[in-house]
Amino acid sequence: MSGLLIEGLTVSYGRRRIVEGLDLPPLMPGEITVLAGPNAAGKSTLLKGIAGLLPTRGRVMFGDRDLAALSAGDRARTLGFMPQTLPSGAALSVLESVIAARSASGEGAGADRAAMAVLERLGIGPLALDPLDRLSGGQRQMVGLAQALVRDPALLLLDEPTSALDMARQVRLLTEVRRVAAEGRVVLAVLHDLALAAQWADRIAVLHKGRLHSFGTPAEVVTPAMLAEVYGVEARVERCSRGRLMVLIDGETV
Numbered sequence: 552m553s554g555l556l557i558e559g560l561t562v563s564y565g566r567r568r569i570v571e572g573l574d575l576p577p578l579m580p581g582e583i584t585v586l587a588g589p590n591a592a593g594k595s596t597l598l599k600g601i602a603g604l605l606p607t608r609g610r611v612m613f614g615d616r617d618l619a620a621l622s623a624g625d626r627a628r629t630l631g632f633m634p635q636t637l638p639s640g641a642a643l644s645v646l647e648s649v650i651a652a653r654s655a656s657g658e659g660a661g662a663d664r665a666a667m668a669v670l671e672r673l674g675i676g677p678l679a680l681d682p683l684d685r686l687s688g689g690q691r692q693m694v695g696l697a698q699a700l701v702r703d704p705a706l707l708l709l710d711e712p713t714s715a716l717d718m719a720r721q722v723r724l725l726t727e728v729r730r731v732a733a734e735g736r737v738v739l740a741v742l743h744d745l746a747l748a749a750q751w752a753d754r755i756a757v758l759h760k761g762r763l764h765s766f767g768t769p770a771e772v773v774t775p776a777m778l779a780e781v782y783g784v785e786a787r788v789e790r791c792s793r794g795r796l797m798v799l800i801d802g803e804t805v
């Protein structure tokens with residue numbers, strides 16, 4: 552098995568368990584899995600647990616390796632984590648911040664070339680020398696993806712990567728994520744927009760109150776019943792002429 556396997560995973564803040572006893576079907580290389588669910592469902596907590604940023608119980612296997620047992624350097628080489636908000640970069644420029652992200656894995660050689668290449672690929676090469684703290688929200692988000700991609704990780708964890716992006720940049724970012732997945736990486740990305748998720752995801756996992764509510768293809772998962780149970784909305788799910796799923800919200804359920 553070369554994918555990501557999560558079994559009986561519990562992730563806590565102190566004594567407060569947020570994700571409890573979570574089992575997921577294997578997430579396979581080449582596929583994008585979207586993690587969806589309402590606010591406070593535990594999506595970011597789950598990603599942080601997988602990334603080794605919070606204490607966990609249970610098993611998180613990537614191929615034959617236990618992610619929790621990896622050294623910090625091995626973990627940095629294996630996975631790229633894009634947090635919901637880019638941590639403050641103090642006085643760093645965009646390029647320096649991406650070089651620093653690359654160096655976290657101990658791969659110093661060629662870091663500047665690799666960093667510049669990823670910025671160009673994401674269309675943000677012209678921002679390379681700009682200070683991080685003067686970027687717009689959307690620009691910061693693109694830099695966050697660059698930092699996650701620059702180490703060329705086999706596992707990519709993205710927390711709401713498109714939330715600050717305009718429509719064109721959403722497409723640009725997701726096209727890049729699709730390309731990266733197609734090269735044989737495992738991608739797990741939190742998205743709130745279920746229409747966008749339905750368009751880009753191979754599978755959707757819906758988290759509800761820290762537990763898995765449903766998992767499957769977009770057509771299997773995005774249903775009026777799920778939307779009512781998980782989000783408390785009355786909604787229709789329809790297909791446009793090109794076959795894409797659309798979610799039409801009629802109102803809140805009582």
Ligand SMILES: Nc1ncnc2c1ncn2[C@@H]1O[C@H](COP(=O)(O)OP(=O)(O)OP(=O)(O)O)[C@@H](O)[C@H]1O
Binds near residue numbers: 592597
């Ligand atoms: N540092 C923290 N300490 C204690 N509890 C926290 C901490 N961060 C988050 N939580 C709690 O964990 C729960 C899940 O939060 P989490 O951020 O994982 O949700 P989410 O599904 O990512 O939500 P959203 O869609 O709003 O980003 C919430 O009840 C939140 O209050």
